[in-house]
Amino acid sequence: xxxERSWRAQKVIERLEQKVNRQVLLSLAACxxxxxxxxxxxxxxxxxxxxxYAPAYKADKLRKLFKAHIDWTGRAFPWWVGARxxxxxxxxxxxKDTVFGKCTNCRRCSFNCPMGVDMATFNRLARGLxxxxxxxxxxxxxxxxxxxxxxxxxxxxKEDYLETVEWMEEELQDEFDDPNIKIPIDKKGxxxxxxINPREAKYxxxxxxxxxxxxxxxGENWTMVSEGWDMTNFGLFNGDDELGGACARRVYDAxxxxxxxxxxxxxxxxxxxxxxxxxxxxxxxxxxxxEMESSIITMLRxxxxxxxxxxxxKNSIPVTYHxxxxxxxxxxxxxxxxxxxxxxxxxxxxxxxxxQQNFCCTGGGGAMSMAEYAPRRLKSAKxxxxxxxxxxxxxxxxxxxxxxxGLTDLIKHYQLDMEVKQLVDMVYxxxxxxxxxxxxxxxxxxxxxxxxxxxxxxxxxxxxxxxxDVRTYLRVIFKDKGAEVLEAPDANQGWRQIRDQKPDLVxxxxxxxxxxxxxxxxxxxxxEKYKNLPIVIITGYGxxxxxxxxxxxxxxxxxxxxxxxxxEKPIDPDKVIETAIQVLGTRIPSDQIQ
Amino acid sequence: MSGTLxxxxxxxxxxxxxxxxxxxxxxxALPVDGFxxxxxEDLALGSGYGNAIQQRGGAAVKKELDAIGxxxxxxxxxxxxGAMKARYIIHACGPKFHxxxxxxxxxxxxxxxxxxxxxHDLKTVAFPPMGYGFYGVPLDLCATVMLEEIAAVLxxxxxxxxxxxxxxxxxxxxxxxxxxVAQFFG
Ligand code: SF4
Ligand code: SF4
Numbered sequence: 001x002x003x004e005r006s007w008r009a010q011k012v013i014e015r016l017e018q019k020v021n022r023q024v025l026l027s028l029a030a031c032x033x034x035x036x037x038x039x040x041x042x043x044x045x046x047x048x049x050x051x052x053y054a055p056a057y058k059a060d061k062l063r064k065l066f067k068a069h070i071d072w073t074g075r076a077f078p079w080w081v082g083a084r085x086x087x088x089x090x091x092x093x094x095x096k097d098t099v100f101g102k103c104t105n106c107r108r109c110s111f112n113c114p115m116g117v118d119m120a121t122f123n124r125l126a127r128g129l130x131x132x133x134x135x136x137x138x139x140x141x142x143x144x145x146x147x148x149x150x151x152x153x154x155x156x157x158k159e160d161y162l163e164t165v166e167w168m169e170e171e172l173q174d175e176f177d178d179p180n181i182k183i184p185i186d187k188k189g190x191x192x193x194x195x196i197n198p199r200e201a202k203y204x205x206x207x208x209x210x211x212x213x214x215x216x217x218x219g220e221n222w223t224m225v226s227e228g229w230d231m232t233n234f235g236l237f238n239g240d241d242e243l244g245g246a247c248a249r250r251v252y253d254a255x256x257x258x259x260x261x262x263x264x265x266x267x268x269x270x271x272x273x274x275x276x277x278x279x280x281x282x283x284x285x286x287x288x289x290x291e292m293e294s295s296i297i298t299m300l301r302x303x304x305x306x307x308x309x310x311x312x313x314k315n316s317i318p319v320t321y322h323x324x325x326x327x328x329x330x331x332x333x334x335x336x337x338x339x340x341x342x343x344x345x346x347x348x349x350x351x352x353x354x355x356q357q358n359f360c361c362t363g364g365g366g367a368m369s370m371a372e373y374a375p376r377r378l379k380s381a382k383x384x385x386x387x388x389x390x391x392x393x394x395x396x397x398x399x400x401x402x403x404x405x406g407l408t409d410l411i412k413h414y415q416l417d418m419e420v421k422q423l424v425d426m427v428y429x430x431x432x433x434x435x436x437x438x439x440x441x442x443x444x445x446x447x448x449x450x451x452x453x454x455x456x457x458x459x460x461x462x463x464x465x466x467x468x469d470v471r472t473y474l475r476v477i478f479k480d481k482g483a484e485v486l487e488a489p490d491a492n493q494g495w496r497q498i499r500d501q502k503p504d505l506v507x508x509x510x511x512x513x514x515x516x517x518x519x520x521x522x523x524x525x526x527x528e529k530y531k532n533l534p535i536v537i538i539t540g541y542g543x544x545x546x547x548x549x550x551x552x553x554x555x556x557x558x559x560x561x562x563x564x565x566x567x568e569k570p571i572d573p574d575k576v577i578e579t580a581i582q583v584l585g586t587r588i589p590s591d592q593i594q
Numbered sequence: 595m596s597g598t599l600x601x602x603x604x605x606x607x608x609x610x611x612x613x614x615x616x617x618x619x620x621x622x623a624l625p626v627d628g629f630x631x632x633x634x635e636d637l638a639l640g641s642g643y644g645n646a647i648q649q650r651g652g653a654a655v656k657k658e659l660d661a662i663g664x665x666x667x668x669x670x671x672x673x674x675x676g677a678m679k680a681r682y683i684i685h686a687c688g689p690k691f692h693x694x695x696x697x698x699x700x701x702x703x704x705x706x707x708x709x710x711x712x713x714h715d716l717k718t719v720a721f722p723p724m725g726y727g728f729y730g731v732p733l734d735l736c737a738t739v740m741l742e743e744i745a746a747v748l749x750x751x752x753x754x755x756x757x758x759x760x761x762x763x764x765x766x767x768x769x770x771x772x773x774x775v776a777q778f779f780g
Contacts, residue, residue: 134691
């Protein structure tokens with residue numbers, strides 16, 4: 001007689017048949033039980049005598065089900081390939097204990113598997129099967145329901161979120177004694193939308209203020225949003241693709257409504273992976289006009305472009321860096337945070353192993369929400385504690401809010417003399433805040449949004465750009481403000497005009513045929529006569545081509561000083577004029593030099 | 595509090611003297627006579643809308659629920675809404691996580707909620723997409739059952755209800771519901 005099956009077990013089997021895709025199929029079929037993954041798992045290292053923690057053992061729980069219902073070998077020879085179905089809710093509870101309580105989806109085992117078995121992907125799938133029938137740790141249910149119904153995974157109500165942002169704005173204004181520092185909300189036409197982890201609004205709002213200060217001093221046209229502001233995504237952790245799609249769509253729809261060109265994702269490993277990498281698939285959304293980047297990249301760019309100044313001697317306490325699993329193993333982001341760290345901290349010490357081989361903070365995969373597994377989690381954190389202790393650092397920096405919580409918990413448990421911070425804290429602390437320019441030195445008073453009609457009268461501006469349209473456009477803009485405008489279609493002609501015409505200001509495109517703008521810039525800066533000539537770099541960003549980044553590497557390598565300003569295409573006419581006025585600042589117009 | 599970033603026009607259809615309206619808004623912040631909460635049998639408020647009820651409504655709602663104790667599958671109970679803008683909350687216990695007889699249970703739940711609203715002479719009542727989202731009721735089934743049951747109740751009798759609101763949380767849900775509402779009521 002056929003064994004009876006609970007409705008939940010039946011639904012799990014039906015769901016498995018719908019959800020198994022090629023990637024999962026390969027991982028399920030590929031394991032040769034070589035055991036190489038075993039020692040890679042932090043749970044195994046803390047429980048060497050308990051085989052139920054071994055990655056292959058855990059994987060086999062789902063694999064048996066797959067063999068019993070999908071793989072032909074299991075259907076033909078179930079006893080031979082270890083196929084085994086599920087029948088009762090107790091068996092599903094047992095599976096829950098494994099997939100939620102004994103694996104953080106950290107992927108460390110996968111990186112060390114010769115067969116490329118992706119444990120985390122099918123562990124996530126197994127979680128999704130259980131969630132489908134309502135079997136999950138209570139904390140997982142709480143968070144998922146908050147995210148579905150309130151729109152963020154910590155159930156922060158709109159009024160509380162807005163109040164927190166306002167409070168941070170006031171803090172910043174007090175701190176810098178500057179009422180012009182704003183944290184804009186829902187500012188239509190902003191270039192950049194900054195999205196955060198609700199943990200920031202609820203427990204750690206200083207990171208919002210710090211990021212806001214960085215945007216402010218970088219002169220960014222940015223905003224936060226009153227909905228779609230949570231870039232985290234519990235769908236990644238509970239295996240619910242529909243929740244994953246819903247969360248991602250909220251962020252994308254908010255950014256589209258603003259008209260933003262870029263979504264910046266604050267430091268959060270799973271949020272970054274979900275929003276930037278998985279979200280477009282889950283939500284079936286195409287975002288051709290919006291770039292998404294981690295705030296790590298944004299901060300790095302600001303420093304490289306000279307938009308913010310930092311002094312690393314302000315962060316002299318020894319620091320180490322913890323790679324979040326999602327950032328490093330799943331998204332390959334290992335070098336950028338280190339590059340940024342080296343720019344803002346003077347004593348950085350690597351932790352070993354690191355990058356893709358780093359150990360999980362043990363709070364990954366949503367583990368921090370599963371209170372019932374906390375003792376297990378903290379036991380498994382032993383290896384992480386040893387790694388941290390060996391660095392001798394006093395601060396561990398990580399670019400993930402989950403890791404902040406996981407590390408804080410284990411530091412307390414293992415009594416380490418350390419605190420946890422994020423890159424934004426370090427960048428903020430290293431900021432050299434520009435002193436406002438003394439008013440007397442500015443020849444033309446420019447109120448925001450209001451530029452005097454002939455603000456550049458008497459000045460000679462040379463536009464070097466190979467694109468005729470750009471030259472014409474800039475000519476019209478500068479002429480309109482009274483400047484005399486010279487043009488050069490390439491670097492060589494530019495050189496000649498500089499020598500013959502002695503312009504007061506040069507705008508220089510970097511990407512030009514024959515001789516590049518960077519080469520010309522280098523030659524000018526080497527030349528005693530022109531080394532102080534005001535130069536504004538005006539260049540475009542392609543999706544893959546990053547001329548400004550290249551330029552920075554170039555000038556850093558050659559040890560040449562920064563140009564007076566950078567502007568990005570498409571060109572904003574007001575910005576061009578404001579920049580020109582600022583750069584020309586104290587210069588006397590060429591037509592007044594005797 | 596700042597306004598709404600993503601503003602979407604409400605979709606409205608009149609059935610007899612009752613207006614059926616689809617909006618994207620914040621269910622537990624609506625100034626309505628009552629809104630529906632998709633409840634558990636033990637009446638625990640939990641997270642999500644339950645969390646918002648506790649934060650915005652205060653302790654009063656939970657106290658009333660404790661006094662009631664529990665609710666059967668497909669049935670509904672009513673409490674006041676504490677300090678919220680709404681006056682009442684209808685706690686309707688619907689099916690969850692693909693349990694057997696999903697459709698029949700959902701129909702009963704919807705019917706119970708509408709009838710309870712009617713019995714308490716509520717004029718404006720707001721519904722979330724019943725069981726969709728966390729509890730996994732498929733969107734198609736949720737929309738079909740909700741719209742059919744609303745139509746049935748409105749056709750059946752003289753009702754106190756002047757406005758039935760279907761309140762979705764985001765643009766994605768709104769996009770999925772918009773045409774369904776428009777088509778269903780013609
Ligand atoms: S290393 Fe790969 S092939 Fe070997 S047991 Fe682990 S998962 Fe299986
Ligand atoms: S993904 Fe991480 S936690 Fe899970 S089995 Fe592999 S190493 Fe262990």
